[in-house]
Amino acid sequence: MRSAVLLLVVSLCTAVPAMAQLADPPVTVNEKFSERIDIGISTNEIAITSDFSGADITVFGAIEGADELLLATFAYDVVVALEGPRIPTTVRRKERVAGIWINRHSIRFEPIPASYSMSSTRPLPNITNLMELASRDIGINNIRLVPTGGVGDGSRLTEFRDALRRIKQASGLYQRHPTGVQFISKALFRAAVRLPANIPVGQHEVRAVLYKNNQFVMEKVIPLRVVKTGLEQFIYNFAHNYSLAYGLVAVLLATLTGWLGSIIFRKD
């Protein structure tokens, strides 16, 4: 098994550069301004170990070419968001039918970030206007939720969207820290982003957006991978790639455990 794990790790490592290039989206810049934002994290991979109970990651960044005077008057704002992999998501609504509560209506949405943890220098409404935020998918309330297929009675759409955001927030997958970004020196900032214990595995993105006097300046994105490690990864891959063998191993393990139990505790 050890060699299998090793092999797996090696194949993962070789796959990384190609994936990172693929996932690295182009940097968006407003050419009107000369300022640039840059960010970095200490790791490009978060490992979920068997005792994983969430993690705090710190994103460091700098504003290049910032105007000293504007910095002093807090004219620059930074929003840092960690977005999880995009997954098609369905919201279902229970209704009482013949005395029992059953799922009656459902709306399926285009892939949305499975998790979203955001930090900013100030509460979002103080940074810029709603239209600007919505156009860039910034903030829990501005993540685009586009229904797919037949919505049926469209009047319920708002309710379903609110419910989705509410449940995501209640489960800790969507979080916001309106004062989580702090300037540590003139142009250097630090953003604390919290990863919940139930963080989905896959390709995440750290997005940093710079605003100057309520106007968009630049957006920078770097990838962050969340992976299961060691045994967890091995079991997951085994269960999905060799499901028949996995099922047989599960049965064998149960048979052995039951047999050992009856031998150890045999009374006669």
Add this chain to the structure above:
Amino acid sequence: MTIYLPIAELSVNIFVILGMGAAVGFLSGMFGVGGGFLITPLLIFYNIPPAVAVATGANQVVASSVSGALAHFRRGTLDIKLGLVLLVGGLAGATVGIQIFSMLRRLGQLDLIISLLYVVFLGSVGGLMLWESVNSLRRAAQNKTVSLRKPGQHNWVHRLPFKMRFKRSKLYLSVIPVILLGFAIGILTSVMGVGGGFIMVPAMIYLLRIPTSVVIGTSLFQIIFVTAFTTVVQATTNFSVDIVLAWLLMIAGVIGAQYGVRVGQKMRGEQLRAGLALLVLGVGIRLGLGLVLPPDEIYSVVSGSFGF
């Protein structure tokens, strides 16, 4: 102390899982049932996705029924021929059940059907058992002999064709009702994640008039194979067997069962049946309330494979 479940994809408290396994093991040892009907709802109460709870429950029952069937085999209270006939129906039923399970999951009604089946079966079986055991407790108090099986008395089941002789059970019986019973339990195994002992045992005693002494061993014997089959099929079609979760439950369950058996041996048969009836009814009522009472959140979100 938390442990990350690789298939359920969430972190759980290891002591809660071990405690659940031990408690269910204790009760299953005491009452001679597999315990699947307790473990699956408990896992769902603890926020394990229902699809994972059902498939993992089936895997856990393999361990407890192997343990139990071996004990019965040594004591000679296991009718292998009868078990094999039940198994024919059981495997067919499990195959059909898996299809139903996958279909319900696509429709988004899996949780509802699982809960409804539990309420219906636990409610009716628990109610019948309670009725029967209270009656025999009353008769025992009046010093009358207690007998579940009335020899010489035949019902419609015994007039069916394709009869077969089962030596150990001292029975000459049509294979049709045996296969049908196995088939029905097979469906329940894959849809509910239970072994089905709590339905199988009363049905064998009251419907097929099989001697009580061989019933538990024989039902455990065929449950091993049906739950093993279900585990493999769930693993290949729904990828929902969590081996880490199942193993923790098994270990605690096998140990808990030993203490349960000791306590069970000190109690009288009618008391045991009444206790089991109350337990079965209790779980049924708890699940029934969950369906009827207004939920805190009427919306639910499903993303990825199992949702949350």
